[in-house]
Amino acid sequence: MANVFDKTTDALGASLNYRLLRHNVTSSNIANAETPGYKAKIVNFEEALSRAVELGDVSPTPIGNERVRVEDNPEADVNNDRNTVDLDKEMTTLAENSVLYKAALALINKKMAMLKYGITEGGR
Amino acid sequence: MDFLTGMRVSASGMTAQRMRMNAISSNIANVNTTQTPEGGAYRRKEVVFSAMPQQRHFGEILAGKVDNDIDRVQVVDIRPDRKGPLLKYDPSHPDANEEGYVAYPDINVMQEMVDMIQASRNYEANVSAMNTSKNMALSAIEIGR
Numbered sequence: 001m002a003n004v005f006d007k008t009t010d011a012l013g014a015s016l017n018y019r020l021l022r023h024n025v026t027s028s029n030i031a032n033a034e035t036p037g038y039k040a041k042i043v044n045f046e047e048a049l050s051r052a053v054e055l056g057d058v059s060p061t062p063i064g065n066e067r068v069r070v071e072d073n074p075e076a077d078v079n080n081d082r083n084t085v086d087l088d089k090e091m092t093t094l095a096e097n098s099v100l101y102k103a104a105l106a107l108i109n110k111k112m113a114m115l116k117y118g119i120t121e122g123g124r
Numbered sequence: 125m126d127f128l129t130g131m132r133v134s135a136s137g138m139t140a141q142r143m144r145m146n147a148i149s150s151n152i153a154n155v156n157t158t159q160t161p162e163g164g165a166y167r168r169k170e171v172v173f174s175a176m177p178q179q180r181h182f183g184e185i186l187a188g189k190v191d192n193d194i195d196r197v198q199v200v201d202i203r204p205d206r207k208g209p210l211l212k213y214d215p216s217h218p219d220a221n222e223e224g225y226v227a228y229p230d231i232n233v234m235q236e237m238v239d240m241i242q243a244s245r246n247y248e249a250n251v252s253a254m255n256t257s258k259n260m261a262l263s264a265i266e267i268g269r
Contacts, residue, residue, distance in 0.1 A: 016264070023260065024130040024194050027253045028178070031137030031197045033246055034144075035173040041193060087249055098256045105263050112268045 004115060012108050014052050018045050019101040026097065029090045036081035040073040040090070045097075127261040129178055129194055134257065136196035137250035143199045144171045144243045148236050155231045158219040165227040167204030174200040 022043040032038040076084035147169040157166035175195040207230045215224030 020127070020130075020260075023257065024133065027130040027133045027137075027257065028194045028196070030246075030249050030253045031133050031140070032173070032175045032195055033137075033249065034141075034242070035175045035197050038175045038195070087246075091249060091252065094253055094256055098260055101260050102263055105267060108267055109269075 005111075009108065009111050011049070011053055012104050012111070015049055015104045016101065016108075018043065018049055018052075019097055019104065022097050023094070023101070026090050026094045029085050030087065030094070032083075033085045033087050033090070034083070036083060038083050038085065040076045040085045042073050127257050127264075130257045131254055133178060133194060133196045134250045134254035136198060138247055138254070140171070140173055140197045140199050141243045141247040141250065143202070145240065145247075147171050147202055148240045148243065151229075151231050152233060152236050152240075154229060155233055157229060158217075158226060165209040166229040166231075167209075168207065168229060168231050169202055170205045171199050172201040172203065173197050 022045050025041050025043050029040045073084055073086075076086050076089075078084055151168050154166040160166050174197070176198045178194040178196050209227035210230040211225040212228055213224055214220055214226045217226045220226050
């Protein structure tokens with residue numbers, strides 16, 4: 001693929017998409033922390049991304065794609081109302097996910113800065 | 125799938141917890157209420173939460189995107205709980221029956237307080253989720269600057 005954006009940039013883009021999905025799923029878990037019968041969901045982010053990179057297709061992935069498995073959280077406790085959301089865990093996931101999202105953004109910005117440098121300084 | 129999805133879901137959580145808080149306030153305020161428009165003592169109100177799949181935009185539905193992974197929460201009903209009234213012997217009360225018993229709502233104020241704290245904590249959790257969404261979206265705008 002002749003492209004100014006290399007595979008790393010694409011992978012970082014895919015990473016951002018998965019982080020966004022994970023963020024939205026976590027938000028959904030938090031909103032439903034008191035809903036009887038609701039099952040907490042997790043996105044297996046690392047697995048999903050490595051599969052995407054292996055397949056060589058790291059294009060932006062819409063939700064509902066088979067590569068993203070949103071499954072019931074096997075580690076959650078089941079309370080009286082059959083709700084399996086662990087609020088502390090969800091808040092931790094939220095914070096961790098947000099930090100790593102920003103890390104990926106920082107890397108993309110570095111890539112862009114390098115590209116910009118190449119464009120402005122290369123012609124001199 | 126965008127940041128607005130997450131923010132809408134968090135907003136639904138905040139709305140639901142606020143409605144729950146209103147029901148709890150009503151229960152605490154009416155702990156001694158013996159008369160209601162429906163007749164009889166006040167009945168404790170309970171909100172019923174239900175997980176609903178996040179609504180899709182028209183375009184997304186048209187494109188056949190089905191998504192049951194992100195659920196917002198919705199208050200589907202506010203209904204009186206099943207507990208009957210608590211009968212207290214007080215013959216001088218205007219609402220006492222022939223035997224001298226008054227029907228009071230069966231509300232445990234301590235239980236309501238615990239529910240209130242839980243609702244408040246859940247509300248805060250939704251607020252932090254919403255703020256995180258906002259911060260992530262704002263930093264995404266900065267790409268390439």
